[in-house]
Amino acid sequence: MALPSGEIVSRPMVVRACGHEQEFQYYAVDKYRAQRLAKFQKTRCSVCVEKLNEEQQKAAAAAPSKGEALAMLPLGTQITLTRKPDGNWAGTMTSDGKTVESTGEGAQGLTVALARLWLSTHGTPGLALKPPAPAAKPAPKPVPTARPAPTLRPR
Ligand SMILES: [Zn+2]
Numbered sequence: 001m002a003l004p005s006g007e008i009v010s011r012p013m014v015v016r017a018c019g020h021e022q023e024f025q026y027y028a029v030d031k032y033r034a035q036r037l038a039k040f041q042k043t044r045c046s047v048c049v050e051k052l053n054e055e056q057q058k059a060a061a062a063a064p065s066k067g068e069a070l071a072m073l074p075l076g077t078q079i080t081l082t083r084k085p086d087g088n089w090a091g092t093m094t095s096d097g098k099t100v101e102s103t104g105e106g107a108q109g110l111t112v113a114l115a116r117l118w119l120s121t122h123g124t125p126g127l128a129l130k131p132p133a134p135a136a137k138p139a140p141k142p143v144p145t146a147r148p149a150p151t152l153r154p155r
Contacts, residue, residue, distance in 0.1 A: 004025075004027035004029060004030035004031075004032075004033070004036070005027060005028075005029045005030075006027050006028030006029040006030075007027070007028045008025045008026065008027055008028075009026050009027065009028050010025075010026035011023045011024070011025055011026070012024055012026065014037065014040055014041060015041070016040065016041060016043060016044055016045045016048075017041065017042055017043055017044050018044040018045055018048040020044075020045040020047065020048065021045075022040075022045040022046070024037060024040050063116060064116065064119070066112045069112055069115040069116050069119060070111070070112065070115050072115070072119055072123065073093075073095055073115055073118065073119070074095050074096050076095065076096075077093065077094070077095035077096075077118075078093070078094045078095070079091065079092070079093050079111060079114060080092045080093075080094075081107050081110065081111070083107075084103075087105075088103055088104065088105055089103060089104050089105070089106070089107050089110045090102075090103050091103065091104065091107075091110045091111065091113075091114050092114075093114040093115065093117075093118050095118055095122070096122065098118070098121075098122040100114060100117045100118045100121060100122070101114075102114050102117055
């Protein structure tokens with residue numbers, strides 16, 4: 001897309017995707033003004049883009065680390081990784097009866113991505129902080145049967 005040139009002939013206020021108005025610059029020479037305007041209207045204003053970036057950075061900082069994510073998964077979690085013909089990996093993680101799927105270039109990265117995906121969609125916040133469930137009571141000893149064992153008769 002060629003860059004517009006010449007003087008700015010008009011600066012109308014245009015509502016962007018986030019609902020805020022922002023100045024759109026009309027250049028004297030601009031072959032692609034319609035496309036630029038359409039893109040301008042479909043995207044967020046610069047303030048909202050900045051906010052969004054900040055939120056994403058915060059979310060990334062708050063996300064559990066690789067080790068934490070894996071440690072937070074419930075016991076019994078199963079991971080299946082399959083190397084595909086294109087060299088990428090396809091992964092499935094099933095835990096607690098819930099399955100998530102993803103693909104990635106590296107098996108290790110994919111494992112962590114699956115763990116984070118599972119935790120973000122099905123995980124219980126604070127799950128890892130709960131004390132482990134008490135061990136199940138040992139099964140009662142079988143009561144000996146009153147019936148005497150059948151006597152073996154020679155054939
Ligand atoms: Zn905005």
